[in-house]
Amino acid sequence: MIKPLIEKLSHYMVLSEEEKQILENTTRQRIAIEKGDDIIMQGQRPDYVYLIESGxxxxxxxxxxxxNHTMAFLIPGDLCDVHVTILDKMDHSIRALTALKLTKFSIDEIVNIMENYPRLAHAFFWSTLVDEAILREWLVNMGARSCELRVAHFFCELLLRSRMAGLSYDGSFDCPLTQVELGESMGISQVHTNRVLQKLRQEGLISMEGRRVIIHDWKRMKAFSQFDPTYLHSKLDAL
Amino acid sequence: MIKPLIEKLSHYMVLSEEEKQILENTTRQRIAIEKGDDIIMQGQRPDYVYLIESGxxxxxxxxxxxxNHTMAFLIPGDLCDVHVTILDKMDHSIRALTALKLTKFSIDEIVNIMENYPRLAHAFFWSTLVDEAILREWLVNMGARSCELRVAHFFCELLLRSRMAGLSYDGSFDCPLTQVELGESMGISQVHTNRVLQKLRQEGLISMEGRRVIIHDWKRMKAFSQFDPTYLHSKLDAL
DNA sequence: CGTGGAATTGATTACGTTCAATAGATGTGG
DNA sequence: CCACATCTATTGAACGTAATCAATTCCACG
Structure with a gap:
């Protein structure tokens, strides 16, 4: 089940049936990780390319x-460490926030795809460039926007990313984060995270039902949070 | 003069004379940009790979x-937009903070290097991965450290990067930033930037002579700013 | 010299942190 | 199925960091 990846890449290029088959049929290992466990730790040598299937x-x-400080969230369809062959030491860790289903690609498998399927290689490269663009946007978010705009902006991003991965078809998305975890990524305290969420709900911008975040009025939310989706480099602009 | 690039890459792998020659001899265009001008603007299609020679x-x-918010500083030896062929639209702009000497590589020239010199391709890839690692560290810096640590951390990074590019051989480096520009990258106001710099000077951690920042005691400075150079993925740890 | 950009200082305000406590939700074992 | 433990969310109050507003000084350059 690497549908989320295929969905995501299709926002960059239309994949042929053959190319989809390559992705589906590459021999690969599937593993489950428990909530809270690290996939790989700071200081370790990266060994595989991981793809998030669920969680x-x-x-x-x-x-x-x-x-702790969180620099990125990985959702289904996201790849980590495609550069496995280049850097010898992780400068950060990756942890499962929920129970996780992963696909492990060995270096050989990745190199095989990269060398024999230049279009797929391009698509993978695109995905790492988008990851980098997301980092830049997060930096702007942290440096220049108030906490309320910042969290709202984050929700806009995650709605679009969820939709790109085929995980959402409306104005809501699954968000398993606790307020502490959200705060650790936004650079704000747990208490203030709570208050910011309350404000956003009071403003009628979002509501939350269990793990689901619902954005009521995309246009208003976008305007409020100064969200410009260009940096996701997709044709999709939600709703 | 692409010495800073060669110096920088040599922190990843030892380049052969032949490889150095390739870099030196690739036909390429050299241009000068005036202080304050944009090299490329948000929304434009990237056309060349640029290498900073000076400035x-x-x-x-x-x-x-x-x-404005600044997400990265580019110093001599830094490349921008090696991914020129992948993304069709810049999601940010690049501006000359000082008068600048640039080398422009055309797409053909880059593709030629990438396809025929896998070791150089690897080295280029390493450099983009380091750029990405720097973004992650900046995010931590912004999200989790007080303004004083943040600015101090920034200075640690720039000393190491200057040394990697062969621009510094002691505990000082050239820093042409105004306090406004520094503030725009650190997410703090101009006034507060000034006060933070004063504090760092009072603490005896740094001094500033014209455009030069001098770090007096590397160990103390590192400890103070919680600086861990792992993310620069170099063998160098200054002084 | 004089002029404009850059740095510095002071005073006030506001946003977000921290500490502390309570309430709600979830889960586990007896 | 209840009781206890634990994690998560919520609220209040006091504090502190950094923003903002408003001048003033410093300095480089023409």
């Missing part, structure tokens, strides 16, 4: 004072 | 309310 993970670093 | 540039986005 959420995060890239994070731990700080000297014991706190 | 500083920055990646930035402008926000709706008129402010």
């Amino acid at each position: 959420w993970a995060c890239r994070y670093k731990f700080l000297e004072d014991g706190r | 500083w540039a920055c990646r930035y986005k402008f926000l709706e309310d008129g402010r």
